[in-house]
Amino acid sequence: MLLEEISRLDPDKIRTLFDTGGEYRRAISGGDYVEDFHTDLRRARESGPVHEGCVEEVLGLPRPEYAQRWTEPAFSAFDYATVNAVFRDDETFNSQILRGTFATFGPNILGMDGAEHARHRAVVQPSFGRAAMRWWTDRWIAGITDTLLRRVEGRGRAELNLDLCALLPLLTITGSFGVRMAESLRLREVIERMIGADVPREDKLAASAEAADMLLPLIAHRRENPRDDLISRLVRERVRDEDGTLRAVTDEEVLAFARLILTAGSGTTWRQLGITLWALLNNPDQLGAVRRDRSLVRAAIEESLRWEVTDPTFFRMATRDALLGGVRIPAGSRVALCLTAANHDPSRWDAPDAFDVFRPLRPHLSFAGGPHVCLGMHLARAEMTVALNAILDRLPDLRWDPDEPRPVLMGLQMRGPARLPVVFG
Amino acid sequence: MTGTTGGERPEVAVTPRTCVGTGVCAFYAPATFELDERGRVRIATGPGEDSAEDIGNAAEACPTQSITLSSTDER
Incomplete structure (x- = not known):
């Protein structure tokens, strides 16, 4: 049945929705950057570790259109110690700057801080914890992959x-929502x-409303x-309000979570x-x-991450004057964390x-860090x-297709391979 | 409210009060850390053993610094 629906x-x-190198993606993410990213970043870090300007400017590129709308000063950090410290100090560097997502997603944990963030994250955390991964795998991931x-x-x-x-993460999320297969691509679009x-x-805003039209009836139905x-899991959860009382999660809150989970879950694990x-x-x-020794699968995934x-790049906002990597950051500045x-x-x-899949495992920052560490990290790893x-x-005997050009990794705000043409057997 | 474990590995103490239940610790050191029924960290009771590196990774990556390690020889 699944096979028929997918076919x-x-x-x-x-092709249009997941064409990393294509016109559509370039238009929505400015993603035609194909330079030597790691070399550019090394130069930035060696002359840094913290620079004034957005990441693109530090790399010598023009200020992108989305950054031209910023009214606050911007700084970018390029070393592990600084980026890690900023993620963990959410009093000095908070997430208010991500409240811009509230208009489209609805109020959501990306733009919350401190106790408010903890109270709302607790609603979804159990469904994305390690203990839930058997459920995700048995119920969705294994069958879709197969x-x-x-x-x-x-x-x-x-x-x-x-x-x-492209399809595994999207269909895992939409499947877990109970969205019909035929509507999955529309929802992604x-x-x-x-x-x-x-x-x-x-x-x-129109797209946000259309997502609501698709998801609210589903939420009401599952109640x-x-x-x-x-x-069905999420509508049963309770939210602890500021005064400590527990109440049922609202449809609007589930909708905001659903928009967030779709955004994060179908765009990142794919790439x-x-x-x-x-x-x-x-x-x-x-x-x-890795093929011979499957205990290396975990190492390969962590090394890829x-x-x-x-x-x-993720952003925080300085709530007070601060010093980062020797650079003075005035209160109200935007800090880009590379x-x-x-x-x-x-x-x-x-x-x-x-x-190098053989290097010793050490925690990285691909899922960010501190209280906002990626909600979906265990799910991404499971998929x-x-x-x-x-x-x-x-x-x-999986290998590149010799008749196709070797694809490159591309994109600056969203990175991934343009294509993966392979032969096997 | 803390729990500890000893042996060859570093002394481990956890603070469930500040834990937010992301499960980062159990990813790096599943034989040492687990979440209780309220989703807060506790010392794992199951079999197996994590290396000192695994436990160090878990403590370092904990988003809320709810894990502290102390080496048995005081340095």
């Missing part, structure tokens, strides 16, 4: 970016427009008719799984080692620009673990 998904729409691979394994070649990486960097405000899915495969395909010795972050640069800090990792193991099981 009915519009391939042109999939179905997607069944479509390609007899062909001897595939374009894994579209055939697997709406969410993309809602968050697009260069989309006019009125179009973003009355609970199923074994995520929305991180692609980056993992890209790095392994470019390092066939390491790919072979460290080495190339899908969304390299996760990829922090993850390549040579004071923490030897030969940091090399992809990538299932997918990578299944690929290694079912696509023997």
